[in-house]
Amino acid sequence: MKKLFLASLMLLCVASLALAASNSPEYFEGKWNVLVKGTPQGDATIPMRFETKEGTTKGFFMADDSGQEYEMSSVSIIDGVLTAAFNIQGYDVDINMSEVDGDNAAGSLMGMFDLSATRVK
Numbered sequence: 847m848k849k850l851f852l853a854s855l856m857l858l859c860v861a862s863l864a865l866a867a868s869n870s871p872e873y874f875e876g877k878w879n880v881l882v883k884g885t886p887q888g889d890a891t892i893p894m895r896f897e898t899k900e901g902t903t904k905g906f907f908m909a910d911d912s913g914q915e916y917e918m919s920s921v922s923i924i925d926g927v928l929t930a931a932f933n934i935q936g937y938d939v940d941i942n943m944s945e946v947d948g949d950n951a952a953g954s955l956m957g958m959f960d961l962s963a964t965r966v967k
Contacts, residue, residue: 871896871898871903871923872898873926873945874896874898874903874923874928874943874951875896875897875898876895876896876965876966877893877894877895877965877966878893878894878895878896878951878963878964878965878966879891879892879893879894879963879964879966880892880893880894880941880943880961880962880963881961881962881963881964882955882959882960882961883959883960883961883962884959884960885955885959892907892908892909892934893907893908893966894906894907894908894963895907895915896921896928903921903922903923903928904917904918904921905917905918905921905930905932906918907932907934909934909935916932917932918930918931918932919931919932919933926944926945927942927943927944927953928941928942928943928944928951928953929941929942930942939955939956940955940956941953941954941955941956941961942954942957943961943963946962948965949964949965949967950962950963950964950965951963
């Protein structure tokens with residue numbers, strides 16, 4: 847009975863650690879090409895970058911081809927879902943993204959337009 851209890855406890859610990867690792871802010875760190883599908887102006891790709899320092903995640907995006915990055919007004923990661931808000935081309939927008947696999951994420955812009963994100967290597 848003791849062996850069964852210890853084996854169950856170890857399995858629970860390993861599963862908890864795996865879940866915590868996949869929900870960590872570090873997953874979203876780095877550069878992403880975010881494709882927003884089906885907007886009134888057509889599909890749009892928005893380059894984004896996320897970084898976490900001292901437990902705080904910040905996001906940056908490029909609104910045009912100039913290469914200039916703009917900081918997002920807010921970024922949070924709760925239960926493995928990144929939520930960010932920013933102003934682009936005069937519109938206040940928000941996105942949410944969650945992990946699909948090691949280099950891809952999916953979500954929505956404003957809850958209306960699907961998005962897919964691919965990590966830039």
